[in-house]
Amino acid sequence: MKRSTFDRHAYSQSPASTRKIQKFYVSLVLFELLPHELILHILRYISRTDLIILASTSKRIRSVLQPYLFANTKVSWRDLMNNWELCKMPVIARDPYVIERLRLVDSCSKNEWTFPFAELFSSSRLPNLKSLTLETAGSSSFFKYSAVGSRLEKLSIHTVRPGSIFNLEHVSPFAALKHLTLTNFEIETFEENDSWCPNLSTLSLENCTWCYPFQLENFGREKITSLFLKYSNAFIISERFKMFLNNPNFTKLHHISITNNETNLKLTLSVHIMNLIESIPTLKTVELIGNIYNETIHNFTTYDLDNCTNYLALNNVKIFYSSFLQGS
Incomplete structure (x- = not known):
């Protein structure tokens, strides 16, 4: 041998x-x-x-x-379409059961509308495939007609055209979905619907915007337990964003993370942080990352940093603030 x-x-x-x-x-x-x-x-x-x-x-x-x-597999649309036609697999693999996460490395509006995502995520040959990451050339509406019967638990969508529309109804066929990450979308107004993604618990938004009368709680005020908001544009200092901070209505939220990567636009939180904490009794941790300023927290960490190098406790909520990292 x-x-x-x-x-x-x-x-x-x-x-x-x-x-x-x-x-x-x-x-x-x-x-x-x-x-x-x-x-x-x-x-x-x-x-x-x-x-x-x-x-x-x-x-x-x-x-x-x-x-x-x-477990982590990436593929282009061209290879995905060729492999699917050849063997009904995203990649040619001897043991496809080991594939857990699939990432599409490019976008193609035509293939987005024609590819049978439902077959991909319900295939008996891919029992452990639970996560999809992809770029889209436009809105997320193509999922609405092609995802019934899916076992997908984690979905990350990045539109290459900022301002493209996302609506939770588009991904409502993903009944098992637990983690949703959206980048560069404008969130279309929709009413809260408990039957859409009933298991959704973690929501991450990066450079996503929304307009009145939409409220973030419509993603599921009694479902979302972790919320991540990350921005590198002016929306983070907009009235719509501050309105959310002043009056959030999530009833089971345990963790919220707010990141401002826009160095020229400082997010100043005065009473917002207290309103946020008082409005969500279930809240356990708050992360404030990047160019974010709160006078009370900033002064406290400046003069007493040795006693709170990891976090500041406020009303039984742990606040992780940027100056902790700067001072460590």
Whole structure:
């Protein structure tokens, strides 16, 4: 039987080197016995490039690492369409069950409307595929007609045309959806509907805007537990945004994160932060990141930073503020 390069190399080494290789294989066996969650934690400290290089050293190592290499798969629309026509798979893989997350690296409005997303996410050949990340050339409305029966739990959509329309009804067929991330969309006004994405709990908005009379709570005031708002444009200092901060109506929110990456526009929070905390009794943590200023918190952290290097507690809510990071 033909040996791999790594295995043949082992037989040409000195006894000391051979013992090292044997120890390595013992470690590999122990690695295989570790719980999946612990392995995932370990692999966070290894770059994907290094992981690929390591997997190429021998068939044994590649076999062990294969599920973790193919768990995150990226593909272009062209390759996706070709592979789907050939074998009803997003990529040609020997063990498609290991694919957990799929990322489309480009946008194509024609394919968005014609590709059978419902088949992709309900396929018995892809039982562990639960996450999709993609760019779109326009609005998200194409999902409305092509996602029935999906097992999708995590969806991230980035429109390459800022201001394109998003409506929660577009992704309502994703009944199992838990995490939704939107970038550069204008959120169209829609009424709250409990039957749309009933399991949605985490909402992330980056450079997304909305107009009166829409309220963020319409995503699900009794469903959303974590909210992330990230901006690098003027909307973060708009009246619409401050109206939300003054009177949020989420009833089960545990965590909110607000990031302002626009260096020339400072978000000043005076009474907003107290209104935010008092309006949401379930709130546990608040993150204020980037160019955000609150006089009370800023003065407190300036003069008493040694006693609150990680967070400031206010009404049993932990506030993580930018100056903590600056001072650490």
